[in-house]
Amino acid sequence: MSLAARLEGKIVGKWRVLxxxxxxxxxxxxxxxxxxxxxxxxxxxxxxxxxxxxxxxxDQIGQGGNFVDFIRDMTSLYTYERDLSIFxxxxxxxxxxTAIDHGEYSETSVPYPVPYLVFDIADGSLKxxxxxxxxxxxxxxxxxxGCLVGLSQLHNSQ
Numbered sequence: 001m002s003l004a005a006r007l008e009g010k011i012v013g014k015w016r017v018l019x020x021x022x023x024x025x026x027x028x029x030x031x032x033x034x035x036x037x038x039x040x041x042x043x044x045x046x047x048x049x050x051x052x053x054x055x056x057x058x059d060q061i062g063q064g065g066n067f068v069d070f071i072r073d074m075t076s077l078y079t080y081e082r083d084l085s086i087f088x089x090x091x092x093x094x095x096x097x098t099a100i101d102h103g104e105y106s107e108t109s110v111p112y113p114v115p116y117l118v119f120d121i122a123d124g125s126l127k128x129x130x131x132x133x134x135x136x137x138x139x140x141x142x143x144x145x146g147c148l149v150g151l152s153q154l155h156n157s158q
Contacts, residue, residue: 002055004034004114012105014041032056032074051116052078078115091157095150
């Protein structure tokens with residue numbers, strides 16, 4: 001089992017890892033990450049930690065992928081998400097979800113570190129909210145408005 005899959009109970013940066021989020025077959029999120037509920041070591045602020053799990057990539061490569069290209073793509077996607085989050089924080093974009101922390105966790109017995117991002121914890125995903133299964137027009141317009149404001153903030157920051 002990879003280090004990213006066994007962070008429960010560890011201190012990762014400023015975060016105490018409380019419990020691993022178990023993925024289900026219906027959950028299509030975080031294909032190459034292990035996710036956890038965490039709390040800040042100083043103020044116990046709850047959060048969500050997304051750890052890049054290279055083992056998932058290695059498993060996919062065994063199914064016919066190219067190792068070097070796959071690792072490049074994984075690290076590029078992580079770097080893009082991290083850098084976009086930093087950019088959005090710098091410009092105080094309140095309609096764009098941003099990471100509240102990021103870093104790399106390592107242990108001497110493991111040859112490579114685990115890159116991670118930490119986000120404010122949400123009440124759930126859109127897939128688990130009752131309103132999304134049968135949204136009314138007001139909900140749709142509110143969601144659409146939030147998306148447009150977020151896009152506007154990104155576009156106007158240039």
